[in-house]
C-alpha cells in the first residue's frame with residue numbers, strides 16, 4: 001500500500017537555523033496521524049514541505065507516492081487546511097463553495113452543501129462575519145469537499161474554545177469514517193489527539209522523537225517505579241525515555257518489546273498524554289546526559 005507520507009533524512013533550514021532535522025518517518029495510508037510538539041518545534045515546516053510550499057534543504061519526501069506540489073494530479077489528491085483558516089472575509093459562503101468547485105477537479109458539491117446546512121450556516125453569510133468556530137468549520141468543509149486522499153491540517157483547532165474543538169474533531173472523524181481518507185494534523189495540545197488519532201508523531205526541538213501506531217506505542221512503553229537505580233543498571237533492551245529520581249526512588253518511562261520481569265519495579269501502563277509528555281522531556285534528558293559524560 002502507498003504511504004500517506006514518507007520522509008528520508010528530511011531537513012529544512014531557515015538561514016543558518018534548522019527548523020527540521022533528520023526527519024525519517026513513514027505514515028502508512030489509512031491513518032489519522034496526529035503530530036504534536038511545542039511551539040516552534042517544526043510542525044508547520046514539515047506540513048509545508050508535505051504540501052510543496054517549501055523545498056527541503058536536505059533529504060526528501062513523497063506524499064501518496066508523489067513529489068509534493070508536483071502538478072495538478074498531486075495537488076488534487078492532497079487537501080490542506082492552513083493554521084489561520086484563511087478565508088476571503090468579503091466573500092460569502094456560497095462564493096467559497098463556487099471557488100472550491102472551480103479549483104478542484106474532484107469537488108463534491110453535495111457534500112459541501114450538506115455540511116453547510118448541517119452546521120446551520122447560511123450560504124449568503126460573509127466569511128468575515130463568521131465566528132472562529134464557524135470559520136474553522138467552513139475551512140474544514142472546503143478541505144473535505146475537495147475529496148482528497150490525504151487531508152493535512154495545521155493546528156486546526158488552536159484558536160477554538162473546548163466545545164468548538166470537540167465539534168470540529170467530531171466532524172473530521174465522521175468524514176473519515178464516511179469517505180476513508182488519510183489525515184495528518186498538528187497540534188500543540190495532547191488533548192486534541194486523544195480519541196482521534198491512531199498514529200502519533202512527537203516533534204521537539206526540530207527532531208522527531210517518536211513515531212508509530214498509537215496502540216503499538218502504548219503496548220511497548222511502561223512506567224517503572226521502584227528503589228533508586230541508575231539508568232546504566234537497566235537492561236540494554238529498555239530504552240529510557242524519561243527519568244525522575246528522589247533520594248530513594250526512581251521512576252522511568254522506558255520503551256521495550258520485552259516483558260518487564262524485574263520484581264523490584266512496579267510496572268504501569270501509560271496514557272497517550274503520559275507518552276507524549278515523556279517524549280517532550282526527552283531532549284532535555286539527552287542534553288543532561290551529554291553534559292554528564294563530558295570530561
Ligand SMILES: Nc1ncnc2c1ncn2[C@@H]1O[C@H](COP(=O)(O)OP(=O)(O)OP(=O)(O)O)[C@@H](O)[C@H]1O
Nearest residue numbers: 014018019037038039040041042043044045046188
Ligand atoms: N519563514 C521563516 N523564517 C525563519 N524562521 C522560521 C520561518 N518559519 C519558521 N521559522 C522558525 O522555524 C522553527 C520551526 O517553526 P514552525 O513554524 O515549523 O514550528 P511549529 O512547531 O509549527 O510552531 P507553532 O506551534 O508555534 O506553529 C521556529 O524556530 C521558527 O521560528
